[in-house]
Amino acid sequence: MKALLLKGGRVLDPSNDLDSPADVLIERGLVARVGPDIAAKGAEVFDCSGLLVTPGLLDTKVHLNEPGREDRETIATGTRAAALGGYTAVACRSTQEMVMDNQTVVQFIRRRAARDGVVRVFPIGAVTRGMSGKELAELGELAVAGALAVSDDDHPVADAAVMRRALVYSRMFELPVLSFPLDPELAADGVMHEGRTSTELGLPGIPSIAEEVIAAREVIFADSLGCHVHLSPVSSADTVDIIRYARERGVSLSAEVTPHNLLLTDAACEGYDTNAKVSPPLRTDADRRALVGAVADGTVSVIASDHSPCTVAEKQTEFARAADGIAGLETAFAALYTGLVLTGELPLERLVRAMTAAPAKVLGLALGSLTPGYPADVTVWDLAGEWTVDVEAFASKGRNNPFHGKRLKGRPAAVLVGGRFVLRNGEVAV
């Protein structure tokens, strides 16, 4: 494999506190050197002048839906969408129809990803059998089969005794537990944030406290059991306060937030727009601002797309019956860059950190950094170019995206996985 020199770009690598004009030399699929004016004889040169070079984005929460719901997405389509969004690795969650509570499904996904995947795919196993929240899945076997962490996705492990066992048991296998903080009794039949807008629309609400009581429970578990808990994801201002309190006390707790919870509010549900129906729900602007602040100060360290493609039929129905989720891989970075960085709400360095080094840390991956010796997973961004979101042009099978028609800035010019171009000149190159 020929050496590759990414020349003349602005290199932003939060894991090394680097933000300056530099070249990146890639040899044998690894980052070889990062520095000014690297001369590399015989290397292919990729001109990055006017472009931003960052570690490839990592996503801790993606639904590829294969196996089980290939009508929504497949590993082939989902990883193409990931590359188009500037991602080089995605961690995929279970599909309800084919839960990763056993090694067979994990192995299938790894094999299929090796065949069809455009970017790296890391399976996330289930915490409990069938994501039922009742009995532990075979966590040890899942770890051996290659599950990177365990999560019951959007099914909360409501039973505190089960969560306690899951935390102490998975620790033996160094398997991070990702908890979806939601009390199902408090959430009841809610379909959006409980507040003035839900009352206006007459839709049953999910109160913020449904999240906060479980977030507080996980703080107590992390503290008293000495286990790390990752909240995946969070949506309310008071949850941010709970996490901040925990971290100040030295409790081992981390959290992630979605792009849509950072950019939109429950007002997006007006007119019963099912593209704004997500779990956790879009909340108030005060919540949104608190979440942005939490990413800015590192209280919430990770931004996860929660890519959830749905079929048209699943979204074109009554709001209460519509499926949750946004097919967000292809818009996540651009929407955040346009909506938060260009408006001055969030520094670019914090955005890139929350999508590279921070998720790598949560999943225990030696990725998300341009440290020499690391796999050369790199994204080269054209931050100036403006484009219009068109869901019909998505690589994802999902068309459910609330940014459809919006003008955004920030699109990858090139994406490299292990030193190979998977996207070049804006087109998937695999």
Place this chain on the structure above:
Amino acid sequence: MLKSKDLLGIRELDIPEIELILDQTAKLEEVSTRAVKKLPALRGKIVANLFYTPSTRTRISFERACKALSADLINIGQLPSALGETLTDTALTLQAMGVDIIVVRHHLAGAPVQLARNIEASVINAGDGAHEHPTQALVDAYTIRRTLGRIEGLKVALLGDIRHASAAKSDLYCLVKLGAQVAVGAPSTLIPEGLSEFGCQVFHTVEEAVDAADVIITTRVSLDYGNDKLLPSLREYSRFYSLNTERLALAKPDVMILHSGAINRGVEITATVAERARPHLQRQIAAGVTLRMAVLYMLAMGKGVA
């Protein structure tokens, strides 16, 4: 004329539109006193009643209104949703058969709103879950204006299941827009989040809500809609919240009492008070037909077809 092809909620209507509907109703009232209670205004037009949840009173009221305007009415008895057909597909089928106006009642909030976006025919929301029931609120406003001569400045108490009754929230929007002072009286578990931002006062006792009221509107309270979890029992509700003679005495002496939905005597209103309210309730029901005539007529006119 109305700005929209549909009537989906009071929230979207402006004050002149509301007044226009009430004025049109007044003009049509005379028809119901004639020996031949029928106008040819909607002859050749087709209206479909699409009721996903049963409501005898609202359905028959629309049916009467259609017939009084000489429209052809299709009452859809057996619903295709049992076959898995979506509401939009059903409505598109009706539209293809020439239906001009579809009256929809649905237990899911927003169903008529989403439907209206997908079809050219006019949609009238006849109650969609906890969202809105605009014609009922207009009926109440019309009945109040007809009886008391005005709405602005009146003290109106709204009692009962404010959380789930689609009519209660439409009443609230409508009366607040028309300048009434609205006081809601219901237990805290039946008050939806953020209601105090709707321009009304919220009380947790009937006594405070009905104090010096010109009008009291009670809404049916039952153990449906999950109220079995929100209320300890109907017995306890009735003890603290039923509109009885003692509580009624706190209102103005000639207070007007309206009710929406079928009465649950002894729960939201005692039998004695319901009896006293009967003349108002009869007027309210009669006005319902006339008001729905006005709405059907205006929507048909708005589309340039009448």
